Amino acid sequence: MSTAEETAGAEAQPWGEVTPDAARRLLLAAVEAFAERGYHATTTRDIAGRAGMSPAALYIHYRTKEELLHRISRIGHEKAVAILRTAARAEGTPTRRLAEAVSSFVRWHAGGRTTARVVQYELDSLGPEARAEILGLRRQVDAEVRGLIEEGVRSGEFDVIDVQGTTLAVLSLCIDVARWFNVDGPRTPEEVGALYADLVLRMVGAGEAGPAQR
Amino acid sequence: MSTAEETAGAEAQPWGEVTPDAARRLLLAAVEAFAERGYHATTTRDIAGRAGMSPAALYIHYRTKEELLHRISRIGHEKAVAILRTAARAEGTPTRRLAEAVSSFVRWHAGGRTTARVVQYELDSLGPEARAEILGLRRQVDAEVRGLIEEGVRSGEFDVIDVQGTTLAVLSLCIDVARWFNVDGPRTPEEVGALYADLVLRMVGAGEAGPAQR
DNA sequence: GGGCACGCTAAGCGAGCGCTCACCCTTGCC
DNA sequence: GGCAAGGGTGAGCGCTCGCTTAGCGTGCCC
Known part of the structure; x- marks a missing residue:
């Protein structure tokens, strides 16, 4: 509703609305992993690893996978x-x-x-x-x-x-x-x-x- | 190459070429399960269960999932x-x-x-x-x-x-x-x-x- | 009719899973 | 400088996974 003018371009700065920086890095890592291997084939360890963090860090920002x-x-x-x-x-x-x-x-x-x-x-x-x-x-x-x-x-x-x-x-x-x-x-x-x-x-x-x- | 005339219809009797009967039942069960939940989310126990067999039976007819x-x-x-x-x-x-x-x-x-x-x-x-x-x-x-x-x-x-x-x-x-x-x-x-x-x-x-x- | 090959099961192995917990650093405030 | 708060880690719990193995019942062959 509020995002009005940054809609048309390719992907200028996507995920800008995900606010804690670590949370955004984790989310970006999850997008990559899910796209490559699918949700069920992706492990939380893989996501955390891509974001340069330990497996437990994921659960600080997200309750579940x-x-x-x-x-x-x-x-x-x-x-x-x-x-x-x-x-x-x-x-x-x-x-x-x-x-x-x-x-x-x-x-x-x-x-x-x-x-x-x-x-x-x-x-x-x-x-x-x-x-x-x-x-x-x-x-x-x-x-x-x-x-x-x-x-x-x-x-x-x-x-x-x-x-x-x-x-x-x-x-x-x-x-x-x-x-x-x-x-x-x-x-x-x-x-x-x-x-x-x-x-x-x-x-x-x-x-x-x-x-x-x- | 040999399947010539039974190609057009919807699915007359599909999987007819899978010869041991138990193997065909397992394969059919796997098709259902993979389609419903995806390959990675499907367990070998689920496939065997749908085919009315024990988990080990799968490995008599197929080497791996x-x-x-x-x-x-x-x-x-x-x-x-x-x-x-x-x-x-x-x-x-x-x-x-x-x-x-x-x-x-x-x-x-x-x-x-x-x-x-x-x-x-x-x-x-x-x-x-x-x-x-x-x-x-x-x-x-x-x-x-x-x-x-x-x-x-x-x-x-x-x-x-x-x-x-x-x-x-x-x-x-x-x-x-x-x-x-x-x-x-x-x-x-x-x-x-x-x-x-x-x-x-x-x-x-x-x-x-x-x-x-x- | 004894033996045996085959289709199948019960039980379970090692590994990897999602997720948790006790603890440690850094940062900001008084 | 003390200390609370919060982001982060190492270790590991309980569970389920793909797959294996030892053994059982049945039917076919000689």
């Missing part, structure tokens, strides 16, 4: 909602705003692949209450994109029959970037963002912006 | 390749074949979500040699779809600039179905397959088959 995942997941989802909301509520036609939303959402998943992987693929590792809270944020993500597509359909720019299904597909396409994107691969996050924005505009039947290079 | 995952992953990937190959090498225009390939691939991911989840999301839990072998099968999957798109571009039916990027996006879209599809949800695998085939044809700019209901 799951609380670490919960914090990561919530901050990441809030960031995702903020990115989409910023793009969706900007000025311009639905076409332009949808393109910007997809492009920035994809850039976030590709550039911050480490974080995005944890956020998108470790939901089931959370306990029931934590998962329920995160699912609420996911509904907000869905609502932003669906609203944008509905707007385009209403204005006649888009040609979509199954709005909810298309929304699901668009989000699915963006989210899966976190699974396959390779930092050492041939594409930059910006290139994938541009390609995907074009593909999504085609999916919604946006007036032939065609296969332009931008 | 990882060998179970390896077998599941290989059989699943071979099935995936077979599905795409059958559709890609059928008769008809590239448009029709691409639609059929996407539709059947999606039906497999949605209907056999349990298996597909393990196959698509537990690759990193394999050791180096096993992972290398599976990656070879994934390259075959990629090649089938890429070949189909190239064919459509050559024939003038498709309008695609970045063939490799579009191939990646199409596969990504299909694969991610295994993550979000819910058997109790409002859509059948067939419906999702039809929707996705339409969306993919739009992505490749296939001549206005438009938003037809089929």
Whole structure:
């Protein structure tokens, strides 16, 4: 709600809101470890080691290993909602705003692949209450994109029959970037963002912006 | 290579090739458990329990827990390749074949979500040699779809600039179905397959088959 | 019909797990 | 300078993990 202007960029200074410095280092180490090996395969000793601390230090700042995942997941989802909301509520036609939303959402998943992987693929590792809270944020993500597509359909720019299904597909396409994107691969996050924005505009039947290079 | 005609359907009698009956029951139990909780969160005691056997019974048919995952992953990937190959090498225009390939691939991911989840999301839990072998099968999957798109571009039916990027996006879209599809949800695998085939044809700019209901 | 190979179990080994506890340094305040 | 507070450590508890081993029942072969 308060983080307004630092939403668009790649990841300027992420996790800035995690206040005790040691707690932030631990959280960052946990993100890396969870992304590399998965939540269940990561040990608290590994997290503490990456942060340059003893295993016991973790429990000064977090009650359990799951609380670490919960914090990561919530901050990441809030960031995702903020990115989409910023793009969706900007000025311009639905076409332009949808393109910007997809492009920035994809850039976030590709550039911050480490974080995005944890956020998108470790939901089931959370306990029931934590998962329920995160699912609420996911509904907000869905609502932003669906609203944008509905707007385009209403204005006649888009040609979509199954709005909810298309929304699901668009989000699915963006989210899966976190699974396959390779930092050492041939594409930059910006290139994938541009390609995907074009593909999504085609999916919604946006007036032939065609296969332009931008 | 030999499995030729039993490729298209949903999952007629899967795992039929796993020969000792107890070994198949164990493998089926492992698929369920891995899909529900992930490889690392699943215990060998849980797998054996689901199969109605003692924990030690597992080691009569499989050397390690990882060998179970390896077998599941290989059989699943071979099935995936077979599905795409059958559709890609059928008769008809590239448009029709691409639609059929996407539709059947999606039906497999949605209907056999349990298996597909393990196959698509537990690759990193394999050791180096096993992972290398599976990656070879994934390259075959990629090649089938890429070949189909190239064919459509050559024939003038498709309008695609970045063939490799579009191939990646199409596969990504299909694969991610295994993550979000819910058997109790409002859509059948067939419906999702039809929707996705339409969306993919739009992505490749296939001549206005438009938003037809089929 | 005696022997034996095979599929399976009960019990348990060593290791590593998440997490705790008693204690130690540093820092800031009077 | 004394001292409380809080961030940090070394050692280790209780537990569960993947996997092993000794032995048991059953059915097939000669």
